[in-house]
Amino acid sequence: MTTEIIIQSLVSGLLTGLIYALIAVGLSLIFGLMDVVNFAHGEFLMIAMYATFGLALGVALDPILSAPLVAALLFSFGALVYVGIVRYAMRAKANLGMVQIFATFGLAIVMRGLAQLFFTPDYRSISNTWTGGKTLELGGIFLPMPQLVGAMISIFAFVALFFLIKRTDFGKALEATREDAGAVALVGINKNHMFTLGWGLGASLVGLAGAVMATFFYIYPDVGASFALISYVTVALGGFGSVFGALVAGIIVGLIEAITAMLVPPALKSVGIYALYLGVVFLRPRGLFGSL
Amino acid sequence: MSRNPRQRELITLAVVAAALAALPLFVKDVYLQNVLILTLMYAALSQSWNILGGYCGQISLGHALYFGIGAYVSTILFTKFGIVPWFGMVVSGGLAALMALILGYPCFRLRGHYFTIATIVIAETAYLLFLNWDWVGAALGIQITMRGDNWLNFQFARNKLPYFYFVLVFACVTWLVTWIIEGSKWGYWWRAIKDNPEAAESLGVDVFNSKMAAAAVSAFFTAVGGSFYAQFVSYIDPESVMSFQFSLLMALPAVLGGIGTLWGPALGAAILIPLTEFTRSYFGGSGKGTDLIIYGVLIMIIALARPEGLVSLFSRRASKQAAP
Amino acid sequence: MSQKVMLEAQHVSRRFAGVLANDDVSIRVERGEIVGLIGPNGAGKSTLFNLIAGALPLSSGTIMFDGEDVTSLPATKRCARGIARTFQVVRSFESMSVLDNVVVGALVRTTSTRDAHRKAREILEFAGLEHRVDAQASSLTPSEKRRLEVARALATDPKLLLLDEVMTGLTPTEAQKGVALVRKIRETGITIIMVEHVMEVVMPLVDRAIVLNLGRVLFEGKPADAVRDSNVIGAYLGERHRAPSS
Numbered sequence: 014m015t016t017e018i019i020i021q022s023l024v025s026g027l028l029t030g031l032i033y034a035l036i037a038v039g040l041s042l043i044f045g046l047m048d049v050v051n052f053a054h055g056e057f058l059m060i061a062m063y064a065t066f067g068l069a070l071g072v073a074l075d076p077i078l079s080a081p082l083v084a085a086l087l088f089s090f091g092a093l094v095y096v097g098i099v100r101y102a103m104r105a106k107a108n109l110g111m112v113q114i115f116a117t118f119g120l121a122i123v124m125r126g127l128a129q130l131f132f133t134p135d136y137r138s139i140s141n142t143w144t145g146g147k148t149l150e151l152g153g154i155f156l157p158m159p160q161l162v163g164a165m166i167s168i169f170a171f172v173a174l175f176f177l178i179k180r181t182d183f184g185k186a187l188e189a190t191r192e193d194a195g196a197v198a199l200v201g202i203n204k205n206h207m208f209t210l211g212w213g214l215g216a217s218l219v220g221l222a223g224a225v226m227a228t229f230f231y232i233y234p235d236v237g238a239s240f241a242l243i244s245y246v247t248v249a250l251g252g253f254g255s256v257f258g259a260l261v262a263g264i265i266v267g268l269i270e271a272i273t274a275m276l277v278p279p280a281l282k283s284v285g286i287y288a289l290y291l292g293v294v295f296l297r298p299r300g301l302f303g304s305l
Numbered sequence: 306m307s308r309n310p311r312q313r314e315l316i317t318l319a320v321v322a323a324a325l326a327a328l329p330l331f332v333k334d335v336y337l338q339n340v341l342i343l344t345l346m347y348a349a350l351s352q353s354w355n356i357l358g359g360y361c362g363q364i365s366l367g368h369a370l371y372f373g374i375g376a377y378v379s380t381i382l383f384t385k386f387g388i389v390p391w392f393g394m395v396v397s398g399g400l401a402a403l404m405a406l407i408l409g410y411p412c413f414r415l416r417g418h419y420f421t422i423a424t425i426v427i428a429e430t431a432y433l434l435f436l437n438w439d440w441v442g443a444a445l446g447i448q449i450t451m452r453g454d455n456w457l458n459f460q461f462a463r464n465k466l467p468y469f470y471f472v473l474v475f476a477c478v479t480w481l482v483t484w485i486i487e488g489s490k491w492g493y494w495w496r497a498i499k500d501n502p503e504a505a506e507s508l509g510v511d512v513f514n515s516k517m518a519a520a521a522v523s524a525f526f527t528a529v530g531g532s533f534y535a536q537f538v539s540y541i542d543p544e545s546v547m548s549f550q551f552s553l554l555m556a557l558p559a560v561l562g563g564i565g566t567l568w569g570p571a572l573g574a575a576i577l578i579p580l581t582e583f584t585r586s587y588f589g590g591s592g593k594g595t596d597l598i599i600y601g602v603l604i605m606i607i608a609l610a611r612p613e614g615l616v617s618l619f620s621r622r623a624s625k626q627a628a629p
Numbered sequence: 630m631s632q633k634v635m636l637e638a639q640h641v642s643r644r645f646a647g648v649l650a651n652d653d654v655s656i657r658v659e660r661g662e663i664v665g666l667i668g669p670n671g672a673g674k675s676t677l678f679n680l681i682a683g684a685l686p687l688s689s690g691t692i693m694f695d696g697e698d699v700t701s702l703p704a705t706k707r708c709a710r711g712i713a714r715t716f717q718v719v720r721s722f723e724s725m726s727v728l729d730n731v732v733v734g735a736l737v738r739t740t741s742t743r744d745a746h747r748k749a750r751e752i753l754e755f756a757g758l759e760h761r762v763d764a765q766a767s768s769l770t771p772s773e774k775r776r777l778e779v780a781r782a783l784a785t786d787p788k789l790l791l792l793d794e795v796m797t798g799l800t801p802t803e804a805q806k807g808v809a810l811v812r813k814i815r816e817t818g819i820t821i822i823m824v825e826h827v828m829e830v831v832m833p834l835v836d837r838a839i840v841l842n843l844g845r846v847l848f849e850g851k852p853a854d855a856v857r858d859s860n861v862i863g864a865y866l867g868e869r870h871r872a873p874s875s
Contacts, residue, residue, distance in 0.1 A: 501721070
């Protein structure tokens, strides 16, 4: 194991981690806003990937170009899911935690079934993308273009998100709803509108991630499941509700996964992440930056 | 006033159990017998899960760990050391309970989703480890060789009835354990913890030890179920006994039937398992995903329309998660 | 071993991330007293309550209860020793019936659920909730829930009862009933510390008033003297709180 290989692994891990962060932040946002964990989050990623695939196939749109479109598509989808399903879940008088877990979990299964029905279980991939198959060499380290561009998109998205939350009125309204959804009506904020927009925003972020992933990952109905657990772990590690936490945790998860892959058989590479999660929450039961 | 509802519940169990015990006289089709056995097994497993998740409020989505321990420990003892499964069951139950206590020590400091995710992650880790551990067969698992029909070895090649009666008794036992708990001090403590841990503490409830006790009992019975399953199907591998899907399948009947209720898990299993099996048989083969769609829609409908579970349709008393 | 001093907090402090919520607070409560803990918002009343109840650990100081140093005991053990409390924001066990809520409290003193049930019924009758015994806690009105909190705490057979703003938000009739209940509780020999905002109700009720401001004890003495004390009036000036001259 030379230093070069180690650095190569770590850099790869960093890029992957940034993309994990992008996948996870939407989940964290939604939770921070209304205390709901979207158990269909992996499936949101899945349909974003399929949407990207569809656009590439149908209108020959490169994933990088279609990313904003896919994000917008997922925005509407997320908003729809809130209005059509989650809103009802939140009215439950009893077992609120269980209701939202299983309502969104049911949705996940339905989405997977529908994907299987319409797209068949076949693995798909997009050929001839701008970034596909290319690598950038930087000082002896080879950076795969799809992941590199993906990581850059992720960073860009995070910066935009920070600005959105801290500097715009919408962002402030979002924060206010986060703090006290019951009271915001007093200052003219419609709680339901905020939740709808929050779901839309969270979904659009995972939509971006889906477009990015479609450039280097196979697309199939169950693909969401593989990333779902990593998302949940990332969000929990960073602390539910913390956008910054999602970023930091995503990077850490990517790095740890890369390090673990160097030490144990590839099939066990996730164990490092799991051990990390357990280690962190045992010391900080609310994750690294969680406040809830 | 205090005795009657409780006694009525016992009588209901006796009637239901007797009716079920008589079923094999009418149901001869092997496929249907299979479905019945699985239904009862999930009823028992879900009831065990319910003890920790429904009554105590600690949602574990990693119970496949204990089921897997049950399946593997008794199978390894049987295939590698020739120890009869009956003994193996008890050993694996004890081991699972011990594991639950060891894991509970750090885990119960976690709340809500952090706890649930920790359970998922621990189970996944075990799953991955078993998948790559040659001594337990890794991905290929372990095949239990048939040594001929025999109660001692708890093996029956064609006759399903012994398995049926065992699992019926098992389901009744888990029901009884729940029933006893419901009326005991632990039951009240657990429900208080589920509703409001801080208030429970202010009333002298030892939250931590209560959770530990719930976890140990739950793990014990789940593992016994795992041992049973191993003997029933004669072949186990990580995919079938330790996967996340399995963890969910243990929790689902309780959620659908009525979490934290006495009959919820059984009712949920009675509807969910036959439905799963039938949709898989009739629709799943096509690979079209129709079974998933039906399944998912059903879960969503029940979760949204009846969060207290199906049990609440039967009587308002039964749905109240209370006692006498 | 009957001590005259039920509770004694000695030089108690509690720090939250740089803010000194309780600063060198020393108070003493005698057996059978009703003591009112008052002060403007942010004075540190709830913090002190939580420190006494064991819900929060002290940053420094000691708490003596009935002659025993309970400073390091957690809330569960303090309950066993005889300290019971209600919560400012009512924390009933929503999915359980009114009776079962109280049974949880009663189970501190007995392992038999049958005895606990009997005790719970007695307490509910005492607290005036016997007509709601089988109702689910979530269906109670706010003032009934308050009453349930008190009943639940009483079921633990406390020597000291900490009431956290039980009168807030009640109608005048409800408040009167509340006052009657508090008096009834004291008559059974339980010592009471009440945190309150509603001056008109509290002042005639308590034997002694302890006024906190900015984490420190500002005044200690008879309620009538408290409302005339210039420091106290000054602390409250922003709220224009005037108690009726009694």
